[in-house]
Amino acid sequence: MSPALIGLSAAMIPLGLILSASFVPAAVRLVGGRNLAVGCSLIGALCFLGIGYLQDWVAWFVIRFIIGVVINPLYILGEVWALSLAPPSRRGRVMGVFNTLMGAGYAAGPFALTLLGTSGWAPFMVGVAGFALCAVILHAVSSKLTGFEDDGQPASGLVGFARMAPALLLAVLVSAAVQQSTYALVPVFGASYGLAEAVLASLVMALSLGNILLQIPLGLLAERFGARAMIIVCALATTVCALLLPLLITTPLIWVVLLVMGAVGYGVYTMALVELGSRFKGSVLVAGNAAFALMWGIGGIVGPPGAGLLMQGIGPLGLPVVIAGLDAVLVMFALYRSSVRRAS
Amino acid sequence: MVATGSSEGEAGTQWAALAGVTAALAMFGAAQGLSSPLFTR
Structure with missing residues (x-):
């Protein structure tokens, strides 16, 4: 790929993030935060499978955009849940730990590539496993992650x-x-x-x-x-x-x-x-x-x-x-x- | 939205849920961190 195409491809994820942000509150009200997060994690896993299978840059543009769309509810709901579950007196340190681990996880991705290389299915399967594990864990703790969809507050855009x-x-x-x-x-x-x-x-x-x-x-x-x-x-x-x-x-x-x-x-x-x-x-x-x-x-x-x-x-x-x-x-x-x- | 009860059991469940959410998002962060270098190779 040329540098220009690489840049354009990289812009697909932020574009998906920006275009989907307005719809996340409505989606949470519609299907519930837990279902939305688990569903988005599974779609993320499918996207990694699709990218590994297709090996086609036009398809990658579309799939990267979809990844941008589906990771947005995960970012938003993850932070909302962490903020809501944290005791108010300890919210600062909890969000510190949360962001530290998110940052460490993010840094671990490229590190995994240095161990696995970029050819074959292995790196894609790590991505699939990351999203799938995210879905499994969220489903397992889901009983504590409900209750704010119908809290009676007027919808705030x-x-x-x-x-x-x-x-x-x-x-x-x-x-x-x-x-x-x-x-x-x-x-x-x-x-x-x-x-x-x-x-x-x-x-x-x-x-x-x-x-x-x-x-x-x-x-x-x-x-x-x-x-x-x-x-x-x-x-x-x-x-x-x-x-x-x-x-x-x-x-x-x-x-x-x-x-x-x-x-x-x-x-x-x-x-x-x-x-x-x-x-x-x-x-x-x-x-x-x-x-x-x-x-x-x-x-x-x-x-x-x-x-x-x-x-x-x-x-x-x-x-x-x-x-x-x-x-x-x-x-x-x-x-x-x-x-x-x-x-x- | 979440349990506000005062019992130790409820507090423990709340911390467990928080740990779960953090772990899930760290997993997701790793997958997301993998995507940029992998898709621009």
Whole structure:
């Protein structure tokens, strides 16, 4: 496949995520969260079988789009269930553990490929097994995962939720744009400062490690100081890290900066999730989480090309400028919303 | 939506459900993490 086709194929999953987000709350009401999640897991397993069987790039486009559609309810319901099952006093650490394990699982996928290789049926069967196990486990714990489909709250669409919690949605948008721009472009940034190729791959690994290891401490801080305050702290810390990038990129301190940046950049999202769970319940929580998924998809599609364009225009400094700028806007808007909430 | 009872048994079931959901989503995360490098090979 050409690079352009690879890029287009990769865009099929986010496209499926964005287009399906609005329909998830209605689907939950229609068939129930448990049935939807188990059904989507099984369709995901079938998609992996289809991709292994068909070996045809046109079919892969369609199947990747379907994967984007069916993983959305799994993301949304998984987070909704975790938020709802967590005792309120421990919600921060629970979401920290949840996101750490999700991140570790996500990192385990490519690692499995290095062991299994990419030819033959083995890697596809691992994907099938992952989705099938997900369905089996969800079915096994299903008795605790029901009850919010008919909670009597008025149906809240994405626009209605955006009116209730615009700062949370901006936090998700910024977190997605910053995280995905950083992961995609930090090697380009490092290369422009003359770093060796082997070091460039390690830059992304340091970001991932920080993301995986530090979500639990951030969750504990959210329990102590409140998630809303921690969104601002994480956004400020991300801004500082971005400004330090050009100053420290050629020094050993860059590893500390990247670890922290990986943690706080995604931490904005984890903190927004904790705040979502403490403010909303039941079907409104589902609608809010669907709005989160939509914002994450948009941030992921808009962020990297936008940062890339700025880097093309003004050089490597375009990356820290975009990151610091987005997080500064988030801090200002979150402070403004806090003052409005206090006044009302 | 979920049990809010105070008994230890209910709390245990709630933690078990939470562990189940987390495990299920980690499995799904691994499958999802596999997809990008696998489908663009």
